[in-house]
Amino acid sequence: MTSPQEHPLPPLGEDDRETALRRLQQAYAEERISHKEMDERLDQVLTAQTHSDLASALASLPEEHPGTTSTIAAAGGRIRRGGAWRVPRTLKVGSAYGRVRLDLSRAIIEYPVVDIELQLATGGAAITVPRDAVVDVEDLRTGWKDLRYKPRRHSLADGPTIRISGTMGFGRLRIRHAWR
Template structure:
């Protein structure tokens, strides 16, 4: 069997592995089931083969509850200092600016997802030293994404996955100085 048959995007595979590891960490899967599902995830050659891997793990209703939404038409959405960062954060801002400083924040997760919907606004995200960020999931119109942070995850360090829509907006991602 050749591997050219199907291709699983890394993002989907990573998400599946992450869901399985999270379920194990939460005590919803035993070690044997963890092994079995990880093996399936890593050997899957088509997206459909990931379905049994995440079966019963990604409960969409639970996921929706966990997304923290912040919305604003204009003005500044600002989070700095010691704030509790949710696992999934969604920010909608039409004309405003967004300033998220994660460098002193309380982040109990190895990875967080930030979804930005900025029509004309701009966002600046400051990561803790050593953290990485991936903004490949951002759809850009006339806007732009500037990242000065590492793109590859480092084991044991925070990784921020950034997605969203920027018809005219812009995002700057930087890392805090130690």
């Protein structure tokens, strides 16, 4: 009998560490943690090897202030975002006659939950989420074609939750997890 193939967790990146440091600094500036506690948690963040280590250093801190809502809209043509772009806490995407392509695989995601609201009349959409992301499509309404999404078998708990909502008119939404 063979054991299931193990998927290694993505490495802890400097962006993850910087986000954690920013949260600590904000909590200290708001006098939510003492100077001693700040020093202890800074040491934890700087020596963290995994996302779980970072999470324990940030435990009991208040949630980050939600970012503003960003909107991307086009009457026709394509909407594309890819590479190392900063994903807001809430992203609204609207298109009347075009295709939408959102690639979050290399994006800078600073929030544990990202809401993407789609308002698409015609034209399809493709969203690539990080390998370790959890995708929630419960509030998405499709009109003409069904959603194409196959959840990962072995979900990794360290990734962000991507909640996709809104309406799709005559196009199809395809969601896939990044390979790496």
